[in-house]
Amino acid sequence: MKKSLAVVLTTALVFLFAFGPAAAAILEKETILVGTESTYPPYEFRDKDNNLQGFDIDLTHALAEKLGKKVEWVDMPFDSLIPALLSGKIDLIAAGMSATEERAKRVAFTTPYEISLSTFIVKAGREDIKSLEDLKGKTVAAQLGTVQDTYAGTIEGVEVKRFQKFDDCVREVALGRVDATLMDRPVAVKFVDQKDFAGQVQLAFDQEITGTGKALATRLDETAFLEGLNKALKEMDDTGKLQELRDKWMQY
Secondary structure, three states, rough: HHHHHHHHHHHHHHHHHHHHHHHHHHOOOOEEEEEEEEEOOOOEOOOOOEEEEEEEHHHHHHHHHHHHOOEEEEEOOHHHHHHHHHHHOOOOEEOOEEEEHHHHHHEEEEEOOOOEEEEEEEEOOOOOOHHHHOOOOOOOEOOOOHHHHHOOOOOOOEEEEEEEHHHHHHHHHHOOOEEEEEHHHHHHHHHHHHOOOOOEEEEEEEOOOOOOOEEEEEEOOOOOHHHHHHHHHHHHHHHOOHHHHHHHHHHO
16 A cells, blocks of 8 residues: 555656646746747738837737736747747747647647638739639749648649748749749738838739637647636637727738
């Protein structure tokens, strides 16, 4: 009996040290390290003074304030965000990330805060691409690691060129080096109107590529932190603050 009890106690201690501190680690911190990729307006981008702006930026600061935390931003390539989260280099991902089933095997997503269609962008004046069928034999640019990257790879007869940033994808379209690129519709609208691309690119057609919504992501063992984020998100939704952010940043 004593030997069995010792084994149980040892196992319990191992579980506590392996999972207990980790599960509470973020809520015990004064400052949350938040990873993003700053070339995805209106979710996240840099203004003329190089300051981070956008829907995700405002949302994260509002949630952190409700949790009594400060925020430190870590800007990195999109495909590095989940590895950085899993390795503990960041505590949260706020980057217009779609909460796919595949990603949910590795990270814990909050309640989705927004759902949108994706939109294809083509060179200005081009009228021959209006559907997926029109893309056969064409080249499409996609940001590495995104749901658009995954989806583009499934389109029959399409060659996919991958880039670290969405503005590089749009630039390739403007220069005529690829036929199209795709991204969330609010982002596509922003790029078409953006000073660097105005008059050079245009919206082609919308495409639903995933039934999931956009959400923030943290580590799977951060259950208390996730619960706090979801509670704060619900409060913002109930009070209309979440809709205010949508109205401020989103153009459809």
